[in-house]
Amino acid sequence: MPVCYQVSMNPYFGGGEVYTRFLVEAMARMGxxxxxxxxxxxxxxxxxxxxQLSSCTLVPLDDVYDIENNMxxxxxxxLSHGTLPVELRKRLSQRxxxxxxxxxxxxxxxxxFYEGYTQVFAVSRYVLQSLHDAGVTYAWHExxxxxxxxxxxxxxxxxxxxxxxxxxxxxxxxxxxxxxKLEPLVQPFLPRPVFQKKTPLTLALVSRxxxxxxxxxxxxxxxxxxxxxxxVSLEIFGAGGYxxxxxxxxxxxxxxxxxxxxxxxxxxxxxYAQVDFVLSGLPEQEALGLNLLEAQACNCPVLAIDAxxxxxxxxxxxxxxxxxxxxxxxxxxxxxxxxxxxxxxxxPVPWQDPSHLQQFTLDALQQRIERAFAGLGFV
Numbered sequence: 618m619p620v621c622y623q624v625s626m627n628p629y630f631g632g633g634e635v636y637t638r639f640l641v642e643a644m645a646r647m648g649x650x651x652x653x654x655x656x657x658x659x660x661x662x663x664x665x666x667x668x669q670l671s672s673c674t675l676v677p678l679d680d681v682y683d684i685e686n687n688m689x690x691x692x693x694x695x696l697s698h699g700t701l702p703v704e705l706r707k708r709l710s711q712r713x714x715x716x717x718x719x720x721x722x723x724x725x726x727x728x729x730f731y732e733g734y735t736q737v738f739a740v741s742r743y744v745l746q747s748l749h750d751a752g753v754t755y756a757w758h759e760x761x762x763x764x765x766x767x768x769x770x771x772x773x774x775x776x777x778x779x780x781x782x783x784x785x786x787x788x789x790x791x792x793x794x795x796x797x798k799l800e801p802l803v804q805p806f807l808p809r810p811v812f813q814k815k816t817p818l819t820l821a822l823v824s825r826x827x828x829x830x831x832x833x834x835x836x837x838x839x840x841x842x843x844x845x846x847x848x849v850s851l852e853i854f855g856a857g858g859y860x861x862x863x864x865x866x867x868x869x870x871x872x873x874x875x876x877x878x879x880x881x882x883x884x885x886x887x888x889y890a891q892v893d894f895v896l897s898g899l900p901e902q903e904a905l906g907l908n909l910l911e912a913q914a915c916n917c918p919v920l921a922i923d924a925x926x927x928x929x930x931x932x933x934x935x936x937x938x939x940x941x942x943x944x945x946x947x948x949x950x951x952x953x954x955x956x957x958x959x960x961x962x963x964x965p966v967p968w969q970d971p972s973h974l975q976q977f978t979l980d981a982l983q984q985r986i987e988r989a990f991a992g993l994g995f996v
Contacts, residue, residue: 619995620650622688622713624697626681628658629785631825632763632907633720636740637698638665639764640718643983645672647990652676654684681705688713694995706733718761721829721904722747731755736993741905743925757992761985762930763905765914765977767886776887778812778854781880785825785856792859812879814891816850818958820920821892823885823908826857826865830898833864838943842952843872849955851896854888856881889915893964894937897921899944906930910977913937913967920954930977936967 621644625637641651650672655662657677666675676687682705688695695709696716709715710733717737722744723730728751731737737753739745739760748756782804824830836843843849853876857865862878869876882888885908889895895912897903900922909919909930919937921927933939941950958964967974975981990996 618648618650620652620693622652622654622693622695624654624681624684624695624701625659626654626656626678627698628656630659630661631827632905633698633718634659634661635766635907636718636720636763638669639766639979639982640761640986641670641673643764643979643986646979646983647987650674654678654681654687685709700731700734703733710734719744719748719756719904722902723751723753724901726751728752736989738989741926742929744904746925757989759985759988761982761989762977763907763910764979764982765907765910765974766979767911767914776884778879778882778887778891779809780812780878781809781856781882783826783853783856783862783878783880785858785881790858812852812888812891816848816875818846818849818894818955819852819892820849820894820896821852821888822855822898823882823888823895823912824855824898826853826855826861828861829902831902832898833861833868835899835943836865836868838948839951840869840871842948842955843875845952846955846959847875848959849875851876852879852892853877854879854882854885885911886915889917892917894958895919897927899942900924900927903927909937913974914977916966916968918965918967932970932973935965935970936973937965 623637625634627634641653644651652674654676657679662675666673678684681701685708692713694714694716696718698718699720700717706715715734717731717734719737719739724747731753734755736755736757737748738757739748740763742760745756745760826832843851889912895909895917897906897909897919903926905926909921909927912919913936919931921931921937921939922942923939924942928939931937931939938954940954943951
């Protein structure tokens with residue numbers, strides 16, 4: 618059985634780690650074994666290995682440079698999720714075939730960010746275009762789109778949704794480290810209500826509250842418009858660092874009576890079953906939008922900015938709606954969209970467009986990998 622050594626050293630679980638999980642699964646279906654180098658603090662991989670990654674051998678490491686000591690002498694294929702340090706990359710590429718998954722558009726990074734790799738693979742055509750614009754000539758021509766995969770069998774759409782902490786502490790920061798110690802002392806005394814839909818039109822964020830989403834900037838424009846529609850609520854499912862949560866709350870003040878924070882949720886299928894639309898963030902720092910793929914797969918339509926990568930992954934008026942970037946029109950299109958949704962009886966039904974959803978399945982990803990590996994001579 619051929620082996621692929623993958624590297625995913627993020628200690629936190631996010632979209633890149635979700636992608637890694639189903640990439641391992643797709644390769645297992647092709648007959649490939651994966652040895653996955655992970656950060657020792659990323660204990661969530663042990664749980665995923667028990668549930669979904671039977672073809673994967675986990676190798677927890679303290680430092681990315683420990684990879685060298687855990688590679689065999691013979692030449693191997695190494696696929697890193699994101700880039701590796703330059704000096705490590707150079708040494709590994711002298712003996713092994715070095716590949717990379719590019720999970721972020723390259724516009725904010727230098728062109729040599731992936732120098733030394735034999736081939737890089739983009740998770741969307743938008744990311745692929747950013748590689749081309751940076752002069753990266755070794756990017757595979759077909760994007761490896763993500764998979765709308767919700768850990769089948771682990772999530773019941775009827776599972777109650779409880780309020781959890783809205784914070785995802787960054788332990789590298791002194792303030793976050795201190796607050797992370799204090800929060801568990803307070804948490805048992807806080808109420809944990811169960812989510813119930815409260816308005817005729819319920820919008821939702823289902824996402825980590827990270828800077829790349831640019832939620833504070835987006836809602837600095839959209840929150841006053843949302844306040845014009847008191848029968849529309851915004852439910853926020855996800856956690857973020859102290860500053861991210863603080864800035865988002867500040868941006869949402871004009872519509873604060875319509876907004877509720879529910880914190881990190883271990884199961885997202887129940888959310889998609891109980892809200893009307895899932896919202897995107899701003900587009901330019903996004904690579905794909907796995908949460909939007911998940912929503913559509915659960916038959917929940919989405920509202921997203923009319924720009925890549927969302928214009929790739931959403932079928933306008935069939936699986937959701939695309940609206941003008943509010944930085945361009947002050948949110949005028951978003952306002953007209955809310956008016957339309959309040960007066961429209963029939964909203965998009967994603968399951969009625971199976972050909973669109975098929976692009977983001979494990980079968981489709983497996984076929985893309987097979988074409989690429991055949992082209993590169995791996996099979």
